[in-house]
Structures are given as structure tokens and as C-alpha cells.
Amino acid sequence: MEQINVVLGVIGSDCHAVGNKILERYFSAEGFSVTNLGVMVSQDEFIDAAIETGAEAILVSSLYGHAEIDCEGFRDRCLERGLDHVVLYLGGNLVVGKTDQTAVEQKFLDMGFDRVFSGSHNELTDQAQLLRDDIMASRNGKRHRAG
Amino acid sequence: MMPYTEHIGIDIGSTWTKGALFLEHEDRHLELIERFEQPTVREDVSDACISIYQRLRAAAVTQDPNIGFSSSAHGGLSIISIGLVPSFTERLAKEAALSAGAKLVHSIAYRISREDIQYIEDQRPDIILFTGGTDGGNRGYILENARALADLKIPTVMIYAGNRDVAPAVKTLISEARNAIELICCDNIMPVIEAPELHEVREVIKTVFMEKIIQGKGLQRACEVLQSLPTPTPGSVFELVERLSDGPLLSADWGLLDIGGATTDCYTAVKDPILDQYEGIPVFHRGISPQRISRSVEGDLGMRLNALQAAAWAQRFGMPDPEGLRAYAEEVTGSIERIPLTAAELVYERRIASLCSSLSFARHAGSLRPIYTPEGLQYMQQGKNLTSLKELVISGGVVRTIRRQAPELLQQGLCEPHAISLVPRTVSLWYDESYIVPLLAHVRNADPGQVRQLLFEHALQKVDRHGEPS
The missing domain is CATH 3.40.50.2300 (Response regulator)
Incomplete structure (x- = not known):
């Protein structure tokens, strides 16, 4: 199968490493070529790595509740730096407290993420297939937008 | 087997060509036998090299000494x-x-x-x-x-x-x-x-x-006579640092500073370029891992051609008499042969050497930036950790003019406010007064432990201690 490169990491000042390792294993086992940047990754580091590796998707995790401030402007920054077609996923505990998850997800979709997995209820089942489909759609000039 | 081996090392600089003959005894003990230098002829850089080579051959006893040479003439590589x-x-x-x-x-x-x-x-x-x-x-x-x-x-x-x-x-x-x-x-x-x-x-x-x-650099004739191919000078010095830092030889993290007229070169070899923790606080490293052995070159820091650039920092660091320093720097700029003539000039000369050393180290070193996470304070490391550096060899023409007076290593980092610069904390300074570093670099097959000993024997130690950075 053709190689698909993706970049993975935990954004901001967040040092939760366990979920990050699980995601690396999951996506690697599903056939993706994963560059895992680990924890405490800045927006520019994600983008730098995506450019060098020719990544077609950036998978961003955030577990500590500050996703909004860390992710603000991520899509714009990708566009500014020449990543026109990159697929952006975001997942984790995105905000602090009990907030309506649909509203939370919508907020990040509006920010330019293609898919948002909020809360801790997500199991790894069909995300690899979703990602593959979204990357194919992006290659054909179509971007998946749930919102 | 011969009872001993001889090594000839020659380095062609843009102003001086230097050469040395080393003797390696049967027990592998290494000795400096002869050392010559001659001005490099701009129009034919092979000239001084061949002449020194012939003098060294005449001084040699064996018929087939090991020969190595390097050049930084005509702009190097x-x-x-x-x-x-x-x-x-x-x-x-x-x-x-x-x-x-x-x-x-x-x-x-x-x-x-x-x-x-x-x-x-x-x-x-x-x-x-x-x-x-x-x-x-x-x-x-x-x-x-x-x-x-x-x-x-x-x-x-x-x-x-x-x-x-x-x-x-x-x-x-x-x-x-x-x-x-x-x-x-x-x-x-x-x-x-x-x-x-x-x-x-x-x-x-x-x-x-x-x-x-080599052809474009006027080295063809030297190659023919010496029956050997040259390396760029800093390349062979880098290899020397590499050889002397292998495994058990790296008893202490060390570095080599070559303060030239136009540039300052900094080589460092450390065991752990990345910190796990700093004063008990966890450290994360970002970006490409720094190399264990690395070289950096500061093109704006030098004793002559870039003396003014170096002097401009004096004011920023709150050094005394910045005007006098500036005037001296102006005087020596571009005049390679100029040496300090008075006691006051010697002070300026040392001050410029301090600035070149400190700034090149500050740029070579990485930094720690405090990050306040939900788990408390953590540090983010960028660049190379040099806090463990214990020994520093200082080489370059300036070593003779500053007369063993330690260039005081400033602790001011160049990193952003609140960040901690990872410059060396306590260092022993060694002076390569006979300027043998680039020549010793050509003693390739000898025992690296002996090479290290010879280097440190021919240099003069001076310990310079300073406190923790602010």
C-alpha cells in the first residue's frame, strides 16, 4: 500500500504522554507512517515536521483543558506556511468542566479542524479509516468539514 | 616493526603556515620534536608548505613518516x-x-x-x-x-x-x-x-x-611534493576533537575555542547534550537533538577584522571604558599583524578576547525556558547543554598576545529574559601557546590518549572559576 505520512503530538504545555503513545501504535499498526513529536509541541513544530515529512494530516491531542488557547489560529498558520491541503484532527479533553460536547466540537470545527474528538469516551475503532478517507478526499481537492 | 613512527603535520593558514614533527615511541608515547612556521605567500600558498615540509623531512630520522596537511587559505572551503x-x-x-x-x-x-x-x-x-x-x-x-x-x-x-x-x-x-x-x-x-x-x-x-x-586553491604543488591530500583546517580539527572524545577518553566534557582575526570557532564534546532535569525540575527537549560533538562559527567575532563588532558588545555588558576599547578596536581592525604595545592596549586585547569567547559560547549553548504546566514548573530545553563542560582549550594567534591572562568568560546569556543559558559553569582554561592544535590534528594513527596528553602538556593550564549565572 502507498505510504501515507502523518504527524502526531500533544499541543501546548501539556505533558500527558500515555494517550500519545497509544495513538502512535494504533495509527502505525493501521499502516500510516507516523512521526510522533511527543508532548509539549507548539503549532510551528507540528507544521515544521509536516512540511519536512510531506505529511498529509496533523493529529493534535490536548488533555489538560487548554485546547482553545493552544489551537487558536492553527489552520490559518498552516495556510500561511504553505500547508494548503493538510487534514487536521483534534482530540482529547478539550475544555475544563462539563460543557456540552457538541458545542465544544463545533467551536474547534469552526477553527478549521476537519474532525474533533472531544471528551474521553472515544474508542479507537474506525478513526484510521476516517483519516484515510479524509486524506483521499483532500487529495481530490475536497475537504471534509463536519460543520 | 620500526622502533618508532614519525608524524608530520602542516597547516596552511591565510597568514601563517605552520608545521610540526611528532615522534611516536615504541610504547606509543608521543613527543613534539620540531616546529616551524613561515608566512604564507598569497600568490603561491604551496610555497611555505613545501619549504616547511622539507625542513621537517630533514629533521626526521625515518624514511616514511606519516604526512597530513590542511589548508584554510584562499577562503577555505x-x-x-x-x-x-x-x-x-x-x-x-x-x-x-x-x-x-x-x-x-x-x-x-x-x-x-x-x-x-x-x-x-x-x-x-x-x-x-x-x-x-x-x-x-x-x-x-x-x-x-x-x-x-x-x-x-x-x-x-x-x-x-x-x-x-x-x-x-x-x-x-x-x-x-x-x-x-x-x-x-x-x-x-x-x-x-x-x-x-x-x-x-x-x-x-x-x-x-x-x-x-585543491586545484583552485593553489594546493596542487603541495599535494605533489607531500604525496598527500589536504583537508580543510576546521575539518581536521573537528576530527581531532572527535578522536579525543571517544569512549573512555571523554573523562570530562571539553571544548576548543579558536579565536581568529575574522571569526571565532567553537568546538564542544559533551556526553549528555540533553538534560533530564535541572535542579530537580524535569526538562523536556524540543526539536532536533543536538550533536554530541559540534562546531559553530561566529563570523562577526574576531580579534582584528571583526574587533569593532566584538567591542560593540562591551557597552551592552557594562564593561568599563567602552570608548577606549572602541578606539583600540578601530586601530587594529584589518591590521592582522598589529599587537598590543602598551599595558592599556593589552587590557583591551584581553577584553576583545573575552567578548569573542563569551559570545561564541553563549551562542553555541542552548537554553532552558520555564514552562508552567498544570503539573507545575518544567523546563523546555532548546539547543545544547554545555553546563557540564569542564575543560576548554583556547587556540589561535591571540593566545600569545594575551599572555596567559584568562579571557574572563562572561556569564550573561543571550537568551530571552527569564530563560537560563546552558553555558559552562566552571571551566579550566588551557592555552595552546605553541599553536599545535591544527598540527596535532594530523597525527591520525597514534594512540588518542597520548595525543590528548601531548596537547595538554604543551598547553598551559589556568583555572578560572565563576559562579552560577544570574
Whole structure:
């Protein structure tokens, strides 16, 4: 199968490493070529790595509740730096407290993420297939937008 | 087996050519037998080299001494490096060029513009080091850049060390265009982000220098007489630092500072370039891992040509009498032979040496930035940890003029406020007064432990202690 490169990491000042390792294993086992940047990754580091590796998707995790401030402007920054077609996923505990998850997800979709997995209820089942489909759609000039 | 072996090492500098004869005894003990120096003749840089060689041969007892020589005359080995992203391949390409001993003329990231091409043509570098992308990674930028480079109108050697998948396409683009580029492809400098690979590129650069560039540098005649091929001076010094830092030899983290008239070179060898924790607080490292052994060059810090640039920092660091220093710096700028004549001038000379040393270390060293996480304070490390550096050899013409007076290493870091600079904390300074570092670099097959001992025997120790940085 053709190689698909993706970049993975935990954004901001967040040092939760366990979920990050699980995601690396999951996506690697599903056939993706994963560059895992680990924890405490800045927006520019994600983008730098995506450019060098020719990544077609950036998978961003955030577990500590500050996703909004860390992710603000991520899509714009990708566009500014020449990543026109990159697929952006975001997942984790995105905000602090009990907030309506649909509203939370919508907020990040509006920010330019293609898919948002909020809360801790997500199991790894069909995300690899979703990602593959979204990357194919992006290659054909179509971007998946749930919102 | 002969009871002993002799080694001849010669270095051609742009002003002086130096040479030495070393004797390696049967028990591998190493001794400096003879040392000569002569001014380099600009029009024929081989001249002084051959004359020194003949004198050393006359002093030698054996018929077949080991011979090695290096040159930094005629601008050394000039390289323009090209990478993709500044924090990844652009940085690695620069690092590879510097550790091979190059004079890095310019570095380009992202797309190469028409102006960049014009600039490359004006600079006429000996080598263009072209990198970018992981294996299987970025293609678009690399191919576009290859197309731009294919139009270069100057004869040059190009080393391609980027994404392996596009190497055949790069080859086609460069070879099918009308140009005078000799293309050499080698392994990717960054096959994956986590594991940079600088070794092969470095070797290829050195081979290119030996085989293709010597002619333009006026070294042909020296090669014929010495029956040997030269290396760029900083390249052989880097190898020396490497040899003396292998395994058990690296008893203490150490460095070598070469303060020249125009530039200051800094080489460091440390066991752990990345900290796990700092004063009990966890440290995270970001970006490409720093190399255990590395070289940096400060093109704006020097004792003569760049004395003014160095002096300009004096005010910023709150040094006394900045006006007097400035006047002295103005006086010596560009006058290589000028030495301090009065006690006051000697103070200025030492101050410039301090600034060159401190600033080059401050730039070579990484930093820790405090990050306040939900788990409390943590540090983010950028660049190389030099806090463990214990010994520093200072080399260069200035060592003689400052007369063993330690250039005081300033602790002011150059990092952002609140960050902690990872410059050395307590260092023993050693002075290479007989300037043997570049010559000892050519003693290749001897026992590295003996080479290390000889180096430190011929240098003079002075301990300089200072407190923790503010």
C-alpha cells in the first residue's frame, strides 16, 4: 500500500504522554507512517515536521483543558506556511468542566479542524479509516468539514 | 616493526603556515620534536608548505613518516547550504557543512528565489549542499528547488542529501539542464525526523575538497611534493576533537575555542547534550537533538577584522571604558599583524578576547525556558547543554598576545529574559601557546590518549572559576 505520512503530538504545555503513545501504535499498526513529536509541541513544530515529512494530516491531542488557547489560529498558520491541503484532527479533553460536547466540537470545527474528538469516551475503532478517507478526499481537492 | 613512527603535520593558514614533527615511541608515547612556521605567500600558498615540509623531512630520522596537511587559505572551503524548514534540514545542513570544516557562506530555507540564484552565482561557492525532506517526505519544494538550481550558470559541485525518493528526479533535472554542475548524491541528512545522519555527508564534503577543489586553491604543488591530500583546517580539527572524545577518553566534557582575526570557532564534546532535569525540575527537549560533538562559527567575532563588532558588545555588558576599547578596536581592525604595545592596549586585547569567547559560547549553548504546566514548573530545553563542560582549550594567534591572562568568560546569556543559558559553569582554561592544535590534528594513527596528553602538556593550564549565572 502507498505510504501515507502523518504527524502526531500533544499541543501546548501539556505533558500527558500515555494517550500519545497509544495513538502512535494504533495509527502505525493501521499502516500510516507516523512521526510522533511527543508532548509539549507548539503549532510551528507540528507544521515544521509536516512540511519536512510531506505529511498529509496533523493529529493534535490536548488533555489538560487548554485546547482553545493552544489551537487558536492553527489552520490559518498552516495556510500561511504553505500547508494548503493538510487534514487536521483534534482530540482529547478539550475544555475544563462539563460543557456540552457538541458545542465544544463545533467551536474547534469552526477553527478549521476537519474532525474533533472531544471528551474521553472515544474508542479507537474506525478513526484510521476516517483519516484515510479524509486524506483521499483532500487529495481530490475536497475537504471534509463536519460543520 | 620500526622502533618508532614519525608524524608530520602542516597547516596552511591565510597568514601563517605552520608545521610540526611528532615522534611516536615504541610504547606509543608521543613527543613534539620540531616546529616551524613561515608566512604564507598569497600568490603561491604551496610555497611555505613545501619549504616547511622539507625542513621537517630533514629533521626526521625515518624514511616514511606519516604526512597530513590542511589548508584554510584562499577562503577555505566555501559552502552554501540549502534546507527546507529552518528548524530541521536547514539547520542540519549548516551543521554538516560546519563539522566538515566549511566556511558557511549562506544558507537558504524553503523555496529558492531568483535572487537566491543570483546570490549563489555571485558568491561562487566551492560546494552547494542541497537537502530537504525526510525519506518519503516532502517532494514539492525539493523538485522546485532542483529546477531553480539547474539554471545556475557557475561551475560548481552540488551534493544532494535530501529526500531519497526524489533523488532520481533531482538527478534528471540537474543533468538535463545546460549547466556546469557536478552532482553527487548521498544518503539523506534526515531520513526520519528523530534520527539525523550527518556522517556520510561530512565524509563526502571532505572527499570533494580533497579531490576536486585543491586545484583552485593553489594546493596542487603541495599535494605533489607531500604525496598527500589536504583537508580543510576546521575539518581536521573537528576530527581531532572527535578522536579525543571517544569512549573512555571523554573523562570530562571539553571544548576548543579558536579565536581568529575574522571569526571565532567553537568546538564542544559533551556526553549528555540533553538534560533530564535541572535542579530537580524535569526538562523536556524540543526539536532536533543536538550533536554530541559540534562546531559553530561566529563570523562577526574576531580579534582584528571583526574587533569593532566584538567591542560593540562591551557597552551592552557594562564593561568599563567602552570608548577606549572602541578606539583600540578601530586601530587594529584589518591590521592582522598589529599587537598590543602598551599595558592599556593589552587590557583591551584581553577584553576583545573575552567578548569573542563569551559570545561564541553563549551562542553555541542552548537554553532552558520555564514552562508552567498544570503539573507545575518544567523546563523546555532548546539547543545544547554545555553546563557540564569542564575543560576548554583556547587556540589561535591571540593566545600569545594575551599572555596567559584568562579571557574572563562572561556569564550573561543571550537568551530571552527569564530563560537560563546552558553555558559552562566552571571551566579550566588551557592555552595552546605553541599553536599545535591544527598540527596535532594530523597525527591520525597514534594512540588518542597520548595525543590528548601531548596537547595538554604543551598547553598551559589556568583555572578560572565563576559562579552560577544570574
